[in-house]
Amino acid sequence: MATELITRALTKAPPPVPPGARKLRIFDTRLRGFIMEVRASGQITFWLRYADDRGRAREVRLGRLGDITLDQARQKGEQLRAAVTLGGDPGGERDRRRAVPTLAEFVEQKYLPQIRDTLRAAWDYEAMCRKRILPALGRKPLDRVEPGEVAEFRRRLLAEGLSNPRVNRHLAVLRRIFTLALRWGAYEGRNPAERPGMLPERHREEFLSDAEHIRLLAVLAEEPDRVAAEAIHLLALTGARKSEVLRARWEHVDLGRRVLTVPLAKHGERRHIPLSDAALALLSSLRRVPGNPFVFPSARRRGQPMESVRGAWGRAKAAAGLSPTLRLHDLRHSFASALANRGHSLFEVGRILGHKQVATTSRYAHLSQERLVEAANAVGRIGQPAPRTDDASPETA
Known part of the structure; x- marks a missing residue:
C-alpha cells in the first residue's frame, strides 16, 4: 500500500x-x-x-x-x-x-410457497404468474417496477382479449405480491400496483326459479351417469362449490352431526357445510366404492375423485329446458337466492356459503320480483285501514 x-x-x-x-x-x-x-x-x-x-x-x-x-x-x-x-x-x-430480488425471484422463492400452503386455489394464482405476470415483469428488481409498467401490463391483458374480471384477478395477484414483498422487507419503497386501475365488472344474474329447480331434479333422476347426477343434485341442495363436492371424502361426512367438512376452503380455512334432510338422504343412499375414499369416485382412475360433470350437466340443462348459458356455479347463486326469498338473513346465507364478507353474499342472494313487491307493499299500506277479520259483519264492524 x-x-x-x-x-x-x-x-x-x-x-x-x-x-x-x-x-x-x-x-x-x-x-x-x-x-x-x-x-x-x-x-x-x-x-x-x-x-x-x-x-x-x-x-x-x-x-x-x-x-x-x-x-x-x-x-x-x-x-x-x-x-x-x-x-x-x-x-x-x-x-x-x-x-433486492427480481419479481420472478420473489414469486418463486417466497410468494408461491406461501400460497401453496394457505390457498386452495393456489394453482390458479400460480398459472397467472407463470403465464403472464412473470413474462411481462419478472426480470425487473422489485424496486424498479413502476406504476406505468403496471398500467401497460393491464393494457396487454385487455389486448389479449381477457375479460374484465380476469384482468382484475391478474392485477389483484400482482398487487398482493408487492404487498407481501414490502411486508416481508424484500425491498423498500411503494407498491407500484397499489392502484392498478381495476376494471368495472358486470356480475351475472342467472338463478333457477322454483319450477326450474323442480324440473332439474326430475331430469337428474333419469340421468344415466348416476355419480355425476348425484353430485349435481348435492350441489343444488347445499350451495357448495363444485370442487368442495367433487373432492369430498367420506371421512369428512358426518351424518350424525349433519355436516360436510371442507378441510381447506377457498380462503384457506376449514369450513362446515350443513346438510338438509334432502342432502342427508342423498348422501345416505350413495354406495361407497371399496378402496376409494371419495364420495363421488372416478369411473376411470382407481382411488381418485370423478373428474367432471360437464356431460351430465349439459344433458340436464337441455332436458329441463334451462338457459344454455346457465353455469354449474349458478346452482350456488340459486341456493342463496332461495334462502333469501324465504326470509333468511344475509348473515345466515353467508355462513352457509362460507363467505367472508356480507357484500359477497349480497351478490348471490337475488330477491324475486314477488318478494320485492311484497316489501314495497309494506310501505304502501301505511295509513290504510287494517283489513277486517272474517268474522266481522257490517253490523258489528
Whole structure:
C-alpha cells in the first residue's frame, strides 16, 4: 500500500505494479479514504474507503479512469465522505439495492410457497404468474417496477382479449405480491400496483326459479351417469362449490352431526357445510366404492375423485329446458337466492356459503320480483285501514 497525493500526473504515469501482485493501491493524502487502484494491465479505478456506523470498513467504487476523470472521481468521493459524516452508508445502500430480488425471484422463492400452503386455489394464482405476470415483469428488481409498467401490463391483458374480471384477478395477484414483498422487507419503497386501475365488472344474474329447480331434479333422476347426477343434485341442495363436492371424502361426512367438512376452503380455512334432510338422504343412499375414499369416485382412475360433470350437466340443462348459458356455479347463486326469498338473513346465507364478507353474499342472494313487491307493499299500506277479520259483519264492524 502506497500513500501520496493523487494527481493527474500520477494517473498518466502510475508506479508499476510489484512483481507477482495483481494490483497496486495508492491512498490519497488529501481526501481521507480516496484510493487509486492500478491493475497490472494498466487500468486505473478510483474507490472511497470509509467506516460505517458500526465501525466496519466499507468501500464504494467511484469509477474507472476514462469513464470519469480524476477531478470527477475526487468530487464524488468528497460528496460521499460528507454523506458518511452525516450518518449515511453509501456502501450499505448499494448492498441493499443489489440484494433486492427480481419479481420472478420473489414469486418463486417466497410468494408461491406461501400460497401453496394457505390457498386452495393456489394453482390458479400460480398459472397467472407463470403465464403472464412473470413474462411481462419478472426480470425487473422489485424496486424498479413502476406504476406505468403496471398500467401497460393491464393494457396487454385487455389486448389479449381477457375479460374484465380476469384482468382484475391478474392485477389483484400482482398487487398482493408487492404487498407481501414490502411486508416481508424484500425491498423498500411503494407498491407500484397499489392502484392498478381495476376494471368495472358486470356480475351475472342467472338463478333457477322454483319450477326450474323442480324440473332439474326430475331430469337428474333419469340421468344415466348416476355419480355425476348425484353430485349435481348435492350441489343444488347445499350451495357448495363444485370442487368442495367433487373432492369430498367420506371421512369428512358426518351424518350424525349433519355436516360436510371442507378441510381447506377457498380462503384457506376449514369450513362446515350443513346438510338438509334432502342432502342427508342423498348422501345416505350413495354406495361407497371399496378402496376409494371419495364420495363421488372416478369411473376411470382407481382411488381418485370423478373428474367432471360437464356431460351430465349439459344433458340436464337441455332436458329441463334451462338457459344454455346457465353455469354449474349458478346452482350456488340459486341456493342463496332461495334462502333469501324465504326470509333468511344475509348473515345466515353467508355462513352457509362460507363467505367472508356480507357484500359477497349480497351478490348471490337475488330477491324475486314477488318478494320485492311484497316489501314495497309494506310501505304502501301505511295509513290504510287494517283489513277486517272474517268474522266481522257490517253490523258489528
